[in-house]
Amino acid sequence: MSATDFDVVVVGAGPAGSCAALSLAKAGHSVLLVERGPFAGSKNMYGGVVYPRILDALIPNWWEEAPIQRWVTRRQTMVMTPTQSLTIDYRSDTWGKPPYNGATAYRPDFDFWLAGKAEAAGAQLVCSTTVTGLLRDGKGKTIGVRTDRPDGDITARLVIACDGVNSFLAKEAGLYRSDVDASSFTLGVKETIALPTDVINERFGVRGREGVDIEIIGCTGEVNGGGFIYTNLDTIGVGVVLKLSKLGAQRQRPEEIIANLKAHPSIAPLVEGGEVKEYSAHLIPEAGYDMIPTLAGDGLLIAGDAAGLCLAAGIWLEGVNFALASGMYAGDAAADALRSDDTSAAGLAGYRQRLERTFVLKDHAKLRHIPHLVLGDRLQQEYPQMVANIVERMFGVDNPRPKPGIRRILTQERRRAGIRWRDLAKDTWTAMRGFG
Amino acid sequence: MNRWPEISFEDRMSTVHFDVHERAHITVDGDSCHGCTTKACVVACPANLFVPTSDGGIVFNYEQCFECGTCYMVCNVEGAITWTYPDGGHGVVFRRT
Numbered sequence A: 001m002s003a004t005d006f007d008v009v010v011v012g013a014g015p016a017g018s019c020a021a022l023s024l025a026k027a028g029h030s031v032l033l034v035e036r037g038p039f040a041g042s043k044n045m046y047g048g049v050v051y052p053r054i055l056d057a058l059i060p061n062w063w064e065e066a067p068i069q070r071w072v073t074r075r076q077t078m079v080m081t082p083t084q085s086l087t088i089d090y091r092s093d094t095w096g097k098p099p100y101n102g103a104t105a106y107r108p109d110f111d112f113w114l115a116g117k118a119e120a121a122g123a124q125l126v127c128s129t130t131v132t133g134l135l136r137d138g139k140g141k142t143i144g145v146r147t148d149r150p151d152g153d154i155t156a157r158l159v160i161a162c163d164g165v166n167s168f169l170a171k172e173a174g175l176y177r178s179d180v181d182a183s184s185f186t187l188g189v190k191e192t193i194a195l196p197t198d199v200i201n202e203r204f205g206v207r208g209r210e211g212v213d214i215e216i217i218g219c220t221g222e223v224n225g226g227g228f229i230y231t232n233l234d235t236i237g238v239g240v241v242l243k244l245s246k247l248g249a250q251r252q253r254p255e256e257i258i259a260n261l262k263a264h265p266s267i268a269p270l271v272e273g274g275e276v277k278e279y280s281a282h283l284i285p286e287a288g289y290d291m292i293p294t295l296a297g298d299g300l301l302i303a304g305d306a307a308g309l310c311l312a313a314g315i316w317l318e319g320v321n322f323a324l325a326s327g328m329y330a331g332d333a334a335a336d337a338l339r340s341d342d343t344s345a346a347g348l349a350g351y352r353q354r355l356e357r358t359f360v361l362k363d364h365a366k367l368r369h370i371p372h373l374v375l376g377d378r379l380q381q382e383y384p385q386m387v388a389n390i391v392e393r394m395f396g397v398d399n400p401r402p403k404p405g406i407r408r409i410l411t412q413e414r415r416r417a418g419i420r421w422r423d424l425a426k427d428t429w430t431a432m433r434g435f436g
Numbered sequence B: 001m002n003r004w005p006e007i008s009f010e011d012r013m014s015t016v017h018f019d020v021h022e023r024a025h026i027t028v029d030g031d032s033c034h035g036c037t038t039k040a041c042v043v044a045c046p047a048n049l050f051v052p053t054s055d056g057g058i059v060f061n062y063e064q065c066f067e068c069g070t071c072y073m074v075c076n077v078e079g080a081i082t083w084t085y086p087d088g089g090h091g092v093v094f095r096r097t
Helices: A015-026 A052-057 A107-120 A168-172 A197-204 A244-249 A254-263 A320-339 A350-357 A359-366 A370-374 A377-395 A406-416 A421-435 B009-014 B040-044 B070-074
Strands: A006-011 A031-034 A070-080 A085-091 A102-104 A124-126 A131-136 A142-147 A154-161 A185-194 A210-217 A225-231 A235-243 A275-285 A300-302 A311-313 A316-318 B017-019 B026-028 B050-052 B058-060 B081-083 B091-093
Touching: A006 A015, A006 A142, A006 A320, A015 A031, A015 A107, A015 A320, A031 A107, A031 A154, A052 A320, A070 A225, A070 A377, A085 A377, A102 A210, A107 A124, A131 A154, A131 A168, A154 A168, A154 A320, A168 A300, A185 A244, A185 A254, A210 A377, A235 A244, A235 A254, A244 B040, A244 B070, A275 B009, A275 B070, A300 A320, A311 A359, A311 A370, A316 A320, A320 A350, A320 A359, A350 A359, A370 A421, A377 A406, A377 A421, B026 B058, B040 B050, B040 B070, B070 B081
Parallel strands: A006 A031, A006 A154, A031 A124, A070 A210, A154 A300
Antiparallel strands: A070 A085, A070 A102, A131 A142, A142 A154, A185 A235, A185 A275, A210 A225, A225 A235, A311 A316, B017 B091, B026 B081, B050 B058
16 A cells, blocks of 8 residues: 555544544544634634533543533523514523533634644644645545645545535535535524623623523524524624525525514513624534435545534534534544555445444434424414414413413414414424424 | 614624635626526625626625635526635634634
């Protein structure tokens, strides 16, 4: 076998790439981690919360050093209409203590820290370098990458593409499904809004490093999607995710939809008076299991957003943890393949097996119909109004009329919303099958 | 409805740091846009970089691009938008604290 520059080139120093590089470097392999931004994390943004427990395996006591803003101790799910809102508000002391549950963090901080861990373990990180394509041998096997540096070809026994939602490398290798189009993606846009720490604590009912994550449905008008608000130490993140296929068809711009959310009577008191410190946007692979590509080619693995591993299942909205895990398992499978000197797709099959054995593909398989349900027209455009009306009548006191009885309210409001029993039953079944 | 003024789009974009490269990483073939009736890019681009012209075409400005990919995803004219990443170290840079 001819000598290569590195055992493995990992493309993209986001959570997937850094975990892959960290795992491989720990196993004693030579790893190059290539990042196109000027520093790891500089291109990355998200909808707010990271669930880092999977890091236990790679970085014991990660919580003592990770650049966390706040620990999420209060989680709210809100159903909204233009004038109403219903909130499920859960708060836990346990989530505010090690090993914690969810955390808010700025991605340029978190990803920078994680790439530093990979470096400390022996991976070589090179930033400001864009990978422009794959190097392949006559049989199509990936044998390295081409970069935009002078003499920028780098050879490796294996490439792990963690190059994000627009993975040009996975596309080039033909790993994507042909039926993935705009309807499989959402656009996330976010305002980072500065407010004094004590104002945030007061408005959101938290202290110290406790934080809040609010996820909202019914706040994006005619563009199917959702909204979120979460707390950092002295900023809050406020944003929306918008189904691309709808966004193109409707005539409302992303920042207008955020403005409407911020002006909502339930949200305005939380965000009032804050100054926008940064605006950001990013695509999200949102179609779940049904969009997951072929995960391995000859000499190539894909992980993180590049592999479509984002879970948008309504009550669960996760992505960074799937990136961390898939990157780590890609690194582990790559180490196995290097050891047995077989980096063909067959030799790398251990990657998919690892994902299938763990939450990464188990969660996606179980919840495969949920993203379509959550972003579907009924759940987006009809159910929030119906639910809000039901609750309004349940809690409203309409004297001198006597109370109507909950069963009667349900029947009347379903009819008023124009929702057919058949559809309601079907959606309930889908939800129970996925969540149950 | 708003109790405080929304910031202007220019002010919004001025909060974002871009290290602009002289090479345009996205090119738009404005001619292919003439037949397009939806022009989804104009509404969907979060940075509002696609501007319709009076003759039915599109002019495009790459400098304040988030590199998100929305434009080519929503575009329904094959080959109208050519999309690559900016050269290493350039383009949008989200801030560290």
